[in-house]
Amino acid sequence: MTVRVFVPGDAAAVAVGADAVAAALTRHAPEARLVRSGSRGLFWLEPLIEVETPQGRIGFGPVAAEDVPGLLAAGLLDGGAHPLRLGRPEELPFLKRQTRLTFARCGIVDPRSLDDYRAHGGWKGLERAIALGPATALEEVVQSGLRGRGGAGFPTGIKWRTVAQTQAAQKYIVCNADEGDSGTFSDRMVMEGDPFVLIEGMVIAGFAVGATKGYVYVRSEYPHAIATFGDALTIARAAGYLGANVADGGFAFDIEVRVGAGAYVCGEETALLDSLEGKRGQVRAKPPLPAHQGLFGQPTVINNVISLATVPTILADGAARYRDFGMGRSRGTMPIQLAGNVRHGGLFETAFGMTLGELVDDIGGGTASGRPVRAVQVGGPLGAYFPRALFDTPFDYEAFTAKDGLIGHGGIVVFDDTVDMAEQARFAMEFCAIESCGKCTPCRIGSTRGVEVVERIMRGENVAASRALLTDLCNTLKFGSLCALGGFTPYPVMSALTHFPEDFAGPRLRVAAE
Amino acid sequence: MRAPEPWNPDRAAEVIARHKDAPGALLPLLHELQGVFGCIPDEAVRPVAEALNLSRAEVHGVVSFYHDFRRDPAGRHVLKLCQAEACQSMGCRSLAAEVEQRLGVRLGETTADGRVTVEAVYCLGLCATAPSAMLDGQVVGRLTPARVEALLETLP
Numbered sequence A: 001m002t003v004r005v006f007v008p009g010d011a012a013a014v015a016v017g018a019d020a021v022a023a024a025l026t027r028h029a030p031e032a033r034l035v036r037s038g039s040r041g042l043f044w045l046e047p048l049i050e051v052e053t054p055q056g057r058i059g060f061g062p063v064a065a066e067d068v069p070g071l072l073a074a075g076l077l078d079g080g081a082h083p084l085r086l087g088r089p090e091e092l093p094f095l096k097r098q099t100r101l102t103f104a105r106c107g108i109v110d111p112r113s114l115d116d117y118r119a120h121g122g123w124k125g126l127e128r129a130i131a132l133g134p135a136t137a138l139e140e141v142v143q144s145g146l147r148g149r150g151g152a153g154f155p156t157g158i159k160w161r162t163v164a165q166t167q168a169a170q171k172y173i174v175c176n177a178d179e180g181d182s183g184t185f186s187d188r189m190v191m192e193g194d195p196f197v198l199i200e201g202m203v204i205a206g207f208a209v210g211a212t213k214g215y216v217y218v219r220s221e222y223p224h225a226i227a228t229f230g231d232a233l234t235i236a237r238a239a240g241y242l243g244a245n246v247a248d249g250g251f252a253f254d255i256e257v258r259v260g261a262g263a264y265v266c267g268e269e270t271a272l273l274d275s276l277e278g279k280r281g282q283v284r285a286k287p288p289l290p291a292h293q294g295l296f297g298q299p300t301v302i303n304n305v306i307s308l309a310t311v312p313t314i315l316a317d318g319a320a321r322y323r324d325f326g327m328g329r330s331r332g333t334m335p336i337q338l339a340g341n342v343r344h345g346g347l348f349e350t351a352f353g354m355t356l357g358e359l360v361d362d363i364g365g366g367t368a369s370g371r372p373v374r375a376v377q378v379g380g381p382l383g384a385y386f387p388r389a390l391f392d393t394p395f396d397y398e399a400f401t402a403k404d405g406l407i408g409h410g411g412i413v414v415f416d417d418t419v420d421m422a423e424q425a426r427f428a429m430e431f432c433a434i435e436s437c438g439k440c441t442p443c444r445i446g447s448t449r450g451v452e453v454v455e456r457i458m459r460g461e462n463v464a465a466s467r468a469l470l471t472d473l474c475n476t477l478k479f480g481s482l483c484a485l486g487g488f489t490p491y492p493v494m495s496a497l498t499h500f501p502e503d504f505a506g507p508r509l510r511v512a513a514e
Numbered sequence B: 001m002r003a004p005e006p007w008n009p010d011r012a013a014e015v016i017a018r019h020k021d022a023p024g025a026l027l028p029l030l031h032e033l034q035g036v037f038g039c040i041p042d043e044a045v046r047p048v049a050e051a052l053n054l055s056r057a058e059v060h061g062v063v064s065f066y067h068d069f070r071r072d073p074a075g076r077h078v079l080k081l082c083q084a085e086a087c088q089s090m091g092c093r094s095l096a097a098e099v100e101q102r103l104g105v106r107l108g109e110t111t112a113d114g115r116v117t118v119e120a121v122y123c124l125g126l127c128a129t130a131p132s133a134m135l136d137g138q139v140v141g142r143l144t145p146a147r148v149e150a151l152l153e154t155l156p
């Protein structure tokens, strides 16, 4: 039998040489069958290749193209001994400690194989949804307690119910794949590693609310995700999972991909809808809610990739199983992304409730530089900076809100002790200025003022007065902005100022990083 | 990278015809025009506006709103250096400064010989293999000054 060798086609693996490894394998081991899978999400070990053996899959990593001849000589295709041999990936602590529901297949299956998808539990959610009927399937999503994974944490089932109850000739499912937050890549990983699960989730959403058309709005910075997901659409359509009679269930649904054009604010749901309609991506005032008047004025479900990709596991195994994971009002699991200056960076899906300290120190293994962890930013560019003193905060929507932070899309960016928190605050204001849609004065103008004020503090000009002015500006942004770009930029700024006041005392004694 | 074609109204009309009847056609249409001509030339605005029943100001407004769309062509190569937080934590600021110095341009500019445009990008989703960049659409991670130097040297 031909041995299957899995080399990730995930963009992050490709960025560190996976394509060269695949080419070397094709050249030196033409007898093996190469599969370009997604990534398991252990990025410090990428390129991480796996070989299918009678003892299960054996991993090797990080592999460089130059390592391939040596690996083959050591018996790679039989999982032979080699310094890069990792053993069974499932036994690695980073994977063993996870609860993979949404990411059950990512990194394991061939993302372009429907057989693989079916063999690993694919389409079971859709089958059960069809058997239950739209109303009962929708109730399952409500009962699961799933909340939006794009940032705002709104209950997904409640949103669906509103759309289901709104009468219209045409309704839409829009998938938000704009994933603009620094430190996040879970949407990208799903689209590259297990695209059918997103298709299945969108199909179930369409069935549940009575929508026949879906759009995936994906950022232009994700060419690999666009390519893989596009292939998956073609394959699913040819197999009857999209089209006039989906899976012989007697309903129609199809999906189209639209590519963004480099505007962070287009991740905001109403700006995204305007962008899909071919306009400038400006935020709309609410009401009306998109659930009532969304895309082209029609009732629209808009959900993040992870929210939608989690629906199949909920339907397949039942709402109760999903709801039983988690804490408080944060039910189920969250694909947490460990990023930046972290030793073990990657995707860690786990039930809500693990503390920030466990995630950063224990799972993440501290910094990549080996220096002490000084700050972590949670939830993207609009998320707060947390000092070590708050590392006992459990990963949970409400617990983070209580500490003036947010979990957002689940990204954690780690910084070591060389970070200048005034510089980080300056950047938060600058980012707001660059990405503002321009509708509100505090966001458009205030952010530029904010950059200037932080720069004054950094130069040591009127430090006390400038700090007071910065606080005032943040209040103006917080209360005078239409959306969270202007409204939440104060989170990174004020958290930096509050938790790291020593960096806002004037010119910094800039010690060399060594 | 495919070399951009010189402006050609017939070629533009072809692209416009392919997209104009789709709902919300403007972004996909602009993406394809830029793919062909390397930018959205001023000459393209009128035919696009006419085909989509928009004013020229509306089309201009969209082109200028999105960071991806260029009014003028880029250099023969485009290096996008991620400058967002995860890459900052791994030293992307000093990396960018070195590139700026080596090429004698600031982020957002093109070298005098038209060889390379260097730009900032805010996150490529490669935040666990930072610092990251994209060179002519190819992703690169775990960048070091030496690795950037080697990349720049291979460019024709």
Ligand SMILES: Cc1cc2nc3c(=O)[nH]c(=O)nc-3n(C[C@H](O)[C@H](O)[C@H](O)COP(=O)(O)O)c2cc1C
Residues within 6 Å of the ligand: A147, A148, A149, A150, A151, A152, A153, A154, A156, A176, A177, A178, A179, A180, A181, A264, A265, A266, A267, A268, A269, A270, A302, A303, A304, A305, A307, A308, A483, A484, A485
């Ligand atoms: C400035 C800004 C950027 C956002 N970017 C994203 C994004 O990239 N992806 C996303 O899913 N949600 C993003 N959101 C949140 C969306 O507005 C919206 O809450 C989400 O798409 C709803 O889906 P969910 O309920 O499944 O999370 C952003 C919000 C704001 C204010």
Ligand code: SF4
Residues within 6 Å of the ligand: A265, A283, A435, A436, A437, A438, A439, A440, A441, A443, A444, A481, A482, A483, A484, A485, A486, A487
């Ligand atoms: S806060 Fe900023 S991004 Fe949001 S609507 Fe106002 S101007 Fe636009």
Ligand code: FES
Residues within 6 Å of the ligand: A182, A183, A184, B082, B083, B084, B085, B086, B087, B088, B122, B123, B124, B125, B126, B127, B130, B131, B132
């Ligand atoms: S922050 Fe640079 S790739 Fe995400």
